[in-house]
Amino acid sequence: MSSTAVSTAEQLAHDPLQSKLESVFGYHEFREGQRGIMDAALDGRDSLVLMPTGGGKSLCYQLPAICSEGVAVVISPLLSLMQDQVEALNALDINAATLHSGVSAEQSMNTLQALQRGDIKLLYVSPERILQPSFIERLQTLNLSFIAVDEAHCISQWGHDFRPEYGQLGVLRSYLPNTPFMALTATADSATQHDIIERLHLNAPLVHRSSFDRPNIRYVVQEKYKPLKQVKDYVKKQKGVAGIIYCGSRKKTEELAESLQQSGVRAAPYHAGLEHTLKETTLRQFLRDDIDVVVATVAFGMGINKPNIRFVVHFDIPRSVESYYQETGRAGRDGLPAEAMMLYDPRDAQWIRRMIDEQDNEQRRAVEAQKFSAMQAMAEAQTCRRLVVLNYFNEYSDKECGNCDLCLDPPTRYDALEDAQKALSCVYRVGQQFGINHVVEVLRGSKAQRVLELGHDTLTTYGLGKAKPQEHWFSVLRQLIHRGLIIQDIRRFAALQLTEAARPVLKGEVPLELAKPRLELTATKTRITDRGDYNKILFRRLRKLRKDIADKEQVAPFVVFSDAALVEMCVHYPTTAADMLDINGVGEVKLARYGQEFMSAIEAFLAGASERQLFNG
Template sequence: MSSSQALFIHDSASSSQSLTSATELSELLAEVFGYQQFRDGQQAVMDAALQGRDSLVLMPTGGGKSLCYQLPAIAQTGLTLVISPLLSLMQDQVDALNTMGIAAAALHSGLAPEQSLQVLRQLQQGQLKLLYVSPERALQTSFIERLSSLSVGLLAVDEAHCISQWGHDFRPEYGQLGQLRQVLPNTPVMALTATADAATQHDIQQRLALQQPLVHRSSFDRPNIRYLVEEKYKPVKQLRDYVRKQRGAAGIVYCGSRKKVEELAERLQQDGVRAAAYHAGLPHELKETTLRNFVRDDVDVVVATVAFGMGINKPNVRFVVHFDVPRSIEAYYQETGRAGRDGIAAEAVLFYEQSDAAWIRRMIEEHDNEERRRVEVQKFNAMQAMAESQTCRRLVLLNYFNEYRHEPCGNCDICIDPPKQYDGSVDAQKALSCVYRVGQQFGIHHVIDVLRGSRSQRLQELKHDQLSTFAIGKEQSHEYWLSVIRQLIHRGLLIQNIQRHAALQLTEEARPVLRGEQTLMLAQPRINLVANKARVTDRGDYDKVLFRRLRQVRKSIADEEQVPPFVVFNDTSLVEMAQQLPTSASALLAITGVGQKKLERYGRDFLAAIEDYLDADNEHQLVP
């Protein structure tokens, strides 16, 4: 056993010293996890944890959040406690860590009593490096008392947006996790999430009592995901045609109702698709079976409500379809982010029609809690604006999360089939001036009413009919100005302040346009959306036949060990094998995701499969 491997099991040798240098962290990264370099921000976050500093980590799904606490856990003394929302996610991560020789366990209600006792014994004897628990378990009095007697080196709170009242998935138990700071006052806290706007970030820091935290915001960009929006015309046929074209790739279809979920799953099954339904009304055992079969590649497509949510630990999802429009950009981003976590090309398709949006808006308006209703309305407004946008979809998403960019992505339906452009400088000046004249205190529709010269009683009471911008845009329709203003928001010239009833406010980017110092090209407003036919045609330059054989080897090993296939190797590793054709242990060790332990456990099987394939190919070429 090497010196670094001894750290995986918390024994006397590993208790004497913590690894903190950049060199030692890099060595562990390669030897244990099989990665040759850190991703953006990972090392800074790890350094903060090892130095005892709190941190707030915003990284996109698939951006490497888990590694931020897993690597420090094996590089220092003490236990790393991970708060995680879903049992399935906990178990998948524990399985993956155990496969790499790391002493990890989870405490949850799905364990048999003797299993729970075994985990508690390991915990008390200092044999664990990572322990995963739910927020409910973490707040139990008995567990808190046990924590006070342990050496906890790091507290990691995953899916931290659940803490915030402004987040799209608020959970009261998460909001109480600040209590753990009283029990572990000297333990650094790492809060991690894929989505959090400014209000949610502030809430997370307050509720977890983070002390001068390192705040790391990775880019929200997922360049391997192609974003597509299609107008609904025959939605069931559109979905069936799309899934057929994916030829057995893994995908998720989100629907707004349980009835629709079951109907669509049945239609896909009739088409010969290995599909299954998932929603909160189904028996628990059936849901668990569906999730397990999907993660283990025994089901290709899951048709689900948002109940099929956080914690879907499956890197090779190739497409996510929204059959109905989501309620917020945060939800849309989280759900589409479940595609392509392995970095390989993936698609996010939204079927959209305005009547769906009107139905969701009515449902939101029926919410009893006035403040919650206001927040949800504002968030849905942003989601609807994205669906109806004439601007690059990726720019809309990134600008929503305050990551301002100006160059279109080239990998969305708007970029592939761009709308006509025109010099929108004058329109922009009219809209921006109107926002300024109403004191930056009103929302989109009020500003449009002023631009179009509405004679409503409210405008007259506010004396906004006397402003210089009143009726300067009367020649254009309400929908026209809605498109213009949404483009200005997406381009970062305006923001909607969610804490001030979505009031429009100018940014610094608006100044040169207002002054006439900068020309602004806008998309000619499309009042009616046009159905999009763009599709990804190729998924890489690797040997597809060998890739399929390697997947069969992986599936066989995974079934034998009763773990999901990605725990053995993810698709990225198999693609590299199919590209580089490694035939020696050292060559296989250079493949992304192949660490020393996995080389020892699985290397022989994969090398044999590659050598057999090459031998068969050579024999085929020798045949006259």
């Protein structure tokens, strides 16, 4: 063995994280932030991890778990995700198991016995199960490496998906004071982040905040005019790739799924009112690529570990930017091109607002109303949609993405300095204590009772904008929010507040262009683009081979290899073990289990392929 090989082996021996990253998971480099999070876990330090879907959150606890003594416990409300992750880990010869209400008594007993013997490295548990007093007592007897709380936004009253049982997880700290905690979420604004740290009693945690940007996802909003036809036409253009369509009601999911089936699409509905066995069948068929499209209510997909979803369609507008981001984030988790398409009709927004107003809890009603206002603003945005999403999560930028409908088909721009000064001045004059509706009323010289009672009809900005319609000023203010000149304080009923970036605009020191408000949305013709640098003929053959193996082993195809790994194979044509290990996602276990079949298929393709097939596949 050469001295270089010896030194590399020695380095890996002293760096178990890097060694296991390559040998077990088949990756050669950590993604941004992962290494620091894992080191914190191994050092016994608490952490709060904000990382987008598809950003590598799961690896942040899976890898340090297998490099630690004892067992790591992962708390998740997503039963299907837990099962998918356990299945994928077991395929890598990692001892993982799950405990929740859907597990049989016999399976639970076997898992508990294996846990006591120390045979399990990762245990996935539902919040209801872990809070049982008898289970907490059991945890106190185990050698715990750390506890990971996934979907941690569910803990917070400010989160978009608050769950009371999740809010109780903080009690675990009093029973397990020396066990480090890792809280992970893909969606949390600053108020939610503070709430997570406080409620879980995280001790001086490492806070890692990855970029929320998912550049491989194209964001598209279409005017909703003939929704059934629009969706059917859209799905047909995708040519059999996997997708999810979200609807606002159970009835819509069934009607749309039936209509797609009649059009020859392999589709199925999914909602809480269907029989459990039918839902389980649909989920498994989707995971195993036996159906292409699931038409569902919003609960579906939260826990799906399916990396090759190429599109997500919102038939109806979601209720928050967090929900939209999380649901669209289920597309393109493998890093390949994907698309998020939403149909928008202002009447749908009115219906949701009525639903929110019927909430009994005043505080919850206020939070949901403010979050929906931000979502509606995103749907009606005239600036880059990705900027709107990123700025919502306090990731401020003014560089447009070039991969959303507004970047690809941009609206007309105009010199908006005077409009911006009027709007910003009005926000300031009302004391930065009121929301967007009130500011617009003052700008347009409204005689509304509240405006008069507050004396805001005497302000210098009163009526400054009366020459332009209400929709114009809503658009201007939303664009100023999206550009980071104004923030909405969710803790103060979405009151508008100026940021430091507003100062030079108010003083007229810098120019400012905004999009001329589109008071009517126009439909955009788009399709998912292909990265185009790999052999499509070979990809189809390897995809079929993968499906045959997966069916034989009764697992989802991505458990064998991801689409991203297959694409790499169709770029580099690996025909030796060393070449195959250079493919991301191919570790030693998968090489031993599947490598030879794929190398043989690639060799056979190369032997029989014409020059044209090689270069124009």
